Amino acid sequence: MQIAKKYLSEGLIQLTILLSLIGVRVDIDSYLSGYYTPLIEINLGSSSAYTQTPFHNLRDNLDGYSVHPKCPELDYFFASRRLLDEVRTLGSRSFPTQLNAWLVHQVSATDKADCGPSTSNNTDTNSGLLESPGDEARDDSEHLPDSGQEVCQTTTTELGQRPCSTGACGFLKEEEVKVKEEEKPAPLTQLAHSSTLEQESLLEGITALSDPARHQPPTIDIDQHWSNLLSLSVTDLDDLDSLVTERLSDLGTDIPSAISQDVSLHDAMVTRAFGVASERVESRSVAQQQRNLFRMECTGSSHSDPSPGMAVGLAALPFASVCNLTGNVSSHSALGGCLDEAVFDQINQLGLEGLDTQLMGSLESINPQVLEDLDSDSGLSLESSSGGPVSPGSSEMSSSSSSYCEDECGATGYSSEVDSVPSKGIMDYNTTWSPIDLSESVWHDHSYSSPAFFNQPSITLPHKGIKEEPLSDDDGSRFDDRDLSRDELRARAMCIPFSVLQIVNMPVEEFLEVLDGHGFSPDQVTLLRDIRRRGKNKLAAQNCRKRKLDAITGLQEEVERLQFQRGRLLKEKQLTAKTMGAVGQQIKQLTRDVLARLRDSSGRPLNPERFTLQCGANGRVVVQPVRRPAVSTSTGTKTDKRKKDKKQ
DNA sequence: AGTTCGTGTCATCAG
DNA sequence: CGCTGATGACACGAA
Numbered sequence: 001m002q003i004a005k006k007y008l009s010e011g012l013i014q015l016t017i018l019l020s021l022i023g024v025r026v027d028i029d030s031y032l033s034g035y036y037t038p039l040i041e042i043n044l045g046s047s048s049a050y051t052q053t054p055f056h057n058l059r060d061n062l063d064g065y066s067v068h069p070k071c072p073e074l075d076y077f078f079a080s081r082r083l084l085d086e087v088r089t090l091g092s093r094s095f096p097t098q099l100n101a102w103l104v105h106q107v108s109a110t111d112k113a114d115c116g117p118s119t120s121n122n123t124d125t126n127s128g129l130l131e132s133p134g135d136e137a138r139d140d141s142e143h144l145p146d147s148g149q150e151v152c153q154t155t156t157t158e159l160g161q162r163p164c165s166t167g168a169c170g171f172l173k174e175e176e177v178k179v180k181e182e183e184k185p186a187p188l189t190q191l192a193h194s195s196t197l198e199q200e201s202l203l204e205g206i207t208a209l210s211d212p213a214r215h216q217p218p219t220i221d222i223d224q225h226w227s228n229l230l231s232l233s234v235t236d237l238d239d240l241d242s243l244v245t246e247r248l249s250d251l252g253t254d255i256p257s258a259i260s261q262d263v264s265l266h267d268a269m270v271t272r273a274f275g276v277a278s279e280r281v282e283s284r285s286v287a288q289q290q291r292n293l294f295r296m297e298c299t300g301s302s303h304s305d306p307s308p309g310m311a312v313g314l315a316a317l318p319f320a321s322v323c324n325l326t327g328n329v330s331s332h333s334a335l336g337g338c339l340d341e342a343v344f345d346q347i348n349q350l351g352l353e354g355l356d357t358q359l360m361g362s363l364e365s366i367n368p369q370v371l372e373d374l375d376s377d378s379g380l381s382l383e384s385s386s387g388g389p390v391s392p393g394s395s396e397m398s399s400s401s402s403s404y405c406e407d408e409c410g411a412t413g414y415s416s417e418v419d420s421v422p423s424k425g426i427m428d429y430n431t432t433w434s435p436i437d438l439s440e441s442v443w444h445d446h447s448y449s450s451p452a453f454f455n456q457p458s459i460t461l462p463h464k465g466i467k468e469e470p471l472s473d474d475d476g477s478r479f480d481d482r483d484l485s486r487d488e489l490r491a492r493a494m495c496i497p498f499s500v501l502q503i504v505n506m507p508v509e510e511f512l513e514v515l516d517g518h519g520f521s522p523d524q525v526t527l528l529r530d531i532r533r534r535g536k537n538k539l540a541a542q543n544c545r546k547r548k549l550d551a552i553t554g555l556q557e558e559v560e561r562l563q564f565q566r567g568r569l570l571k572e573k574q575l576t577a578k579t580m581g582a583v584g585q586q587i588k589q590l591t592r593d594v595l596a597r598l599r600d601s602s603g604r605p606l607n608p609e610r611f612t613l614q615c616g617a618n619g620r621v622v623v624q625p626v627r628r629p630a631v632s633t634s635t636g637t638k639t640d641k642r643k644k645d646k647k648q
Numbered sequence: 649a650g651t652t653c654g655t656g657t658c659a660t661c662a663g
Numbered sequence: 664c665g666c667t668g669a670t671g672a673c674a675c676g677a678a
Contacts, residue, residue: 486656508666533667538656540668545654548670 487531494524503528504535598623 484492487500496503498514506514511532515525591613595606606623614622 534657536667537658537669541656541670543668544670 487534490527491531494527496524496528500531500535503531595623
């Protein structure tokens with residue numbers, strides 16, 4: 001049913017365009033507004049930016065537990081809104097220009113005979129296509145995603161030189177689907193401006209009527225004028241009265257429906273978006289990808305996901321990074337490939353060992369200098385380091401911490417250098433003090449993934465019999481614990497055989513069992529509780545900040561959208577006032593003409609100052625004497641009120 | 649040296 | 664009552 005309605009809508013739109021070309025107006029705004037209302041709701045949705053909805057749902061929806069338990073319905077809302085925002089961020093102010101470009105294309109597609117002038121206009125800016133009309137134009141047409149404007153120019157050039165009536169429009173046949181899709185925005189645009197165009201035509205008609213040069217003698221065509229005027233007053237004036245209110249709703253429907261409904265427009269915008277995204281992706285060079293592998297703390301909170309495809313959750317990024325490292329490092333497609341859910345499952349099933357060996361090989365194959373350069377980015381927290389993981393004993397902290405570990409509980413192997421090691425979610429409690437301790441990964445990863453990711457291993461893997469496994473010298477030198485958080489240091493100092501990540505992310509029951517079953521001292525219990533509280537609060541703070549930034553961004557976009565809408569409404573208001581003034585003048589003129597030709601009982605012409613014409617609902621025109629008191633202004637009403645008060 | 653930004657932490661409240 | 668999330672406020676370090 002919805003599909004049938006969609007086709008009906010498209011047919012109506014095209015029919016409306018054709019009718020508008022011959023001057024007939026068909027108002028399907030109401031129909032369209034009803035049809036696109038859900039999208040409007042999405043676009044203008046409740047300003048719930050400050051609602052307690054976890055933003056990371058948008059990133060974690062690949063993981064299967066994206067829906068917030070408290071407000072799952074907003075997940076879809078934010079996802080839709082994010083997509084709309086991405087379109088908007090491409091330049092909401094500039095998309096009418098693109099719509100004009102679509103209009104050019106649409107005219108060329110429907111009215112091929114008129115392609116000549118438009119082609120000449122386009123060739124002014126695209127003369128290169130004229131010089132090489134044949135295959136080169138096709139070649140250019142194959143680069144459609146470059147820009148929407150180029151699409152239109154190419155198409156019109158093709159049409160102008162080789163009319164499709166010859167049946168030789170191979171390009172159009174090839175792009176038939178695209179053309180059909182690209183026709184959608186144009187009707188919407190015309191619908192958006194249909195009323196405006198009609199008003200302009202009305203104005204032209206009125207000025208033509210009031211033009212003394214064109215003004216015909218009233219004795220000839222006065223009835224026809226009156227019929228026109230009455231039709232105006234009955235239909236169009238009503239429209240004018242409700243114009244502003246209609247436009248209020250229409251404006252609300254134009255932009256979002258045009259954006260969200262039309263796929264081709266979205267594609268055309270995506271050409272820009274893809275350009276931007278590709279630029280971002282390209283700017284994220286191999287070094288940055290490697291940086292993401294070794295340091296998750298860099299830019300997670302500072303940049304939003306450039307595209308839905310890049311909306312990778314915390315769980316996805318490390319795996320993707322590993323895939324890039326182990327495979328083709330410079331392959332961007334590998335990122336998307338690694339994001340596949342099945343790949344994740346397979347990787348999860350692989351466990352730590354394979355990944356560790358792969359990671360070790362990758363780490364050793366990387367130049368330490370590169371790692372140092374990578375690590376010199378901003379966003380370093382207290383736990384961050386400036387040294388590379390493969391620089392043995394490069395810092396003072398490494399020696400101190402290593403001795404620290406040896407002297408104390410032997411809880412060696414802490415390292416925050418492997419922040420983004422993909423196996424952080426696959427930790428085995430039996431390997432709690434494995435050389436690759438991922439405890440710090442979450443602290444620097446500002447993608448704010450759901451903690452459930454970390455809870456998975458803790459659920460499946462028992463923590464009983466946790467023993468610190470003394471590390472070999474190689475492991476200890478490879479992953480020095482020079483960048484431990486304060487809580488990690490405290491935990492070590494208190495001989496707590498758990499990492500901060502484990503303490504924070506283990507279930508409550510398990511945490512209570514740990515507190516009770518390990519014979520911890522009160523200080524140790526206090527520290528464990530503090531570590532857990534701080535860790536959870538840290539994640540909460542990160543979520544809160546990200547949510548706040550998203551809210552600010554959303555409000556800014558809302559302000560821009562409303563400013564744009566205000567400008568349009570002001571223009572509509574001015575045009576409406578102008579139209580109303582012109583219509584009023586025309587009514588006065590015609591009234592004078594009619595009254596001048598009417599005679600009273602004594603045969604004298606009626607005085608226009610004393611009589612007026614009233615149009616009834618049935619279309620009859622009646623001469624009525626002017627009722628002065630009724631015309632009086634507010635002062636008259638005041639006097640009436642005073643009289644009434646006196647009577648009372 | 650002052651400012652801005654990002655981050656961690658604490659206190660507090662509500663569910 | 665305790666746990667947890669959310670959030671304002673503050674402090675600190677880096678750019």
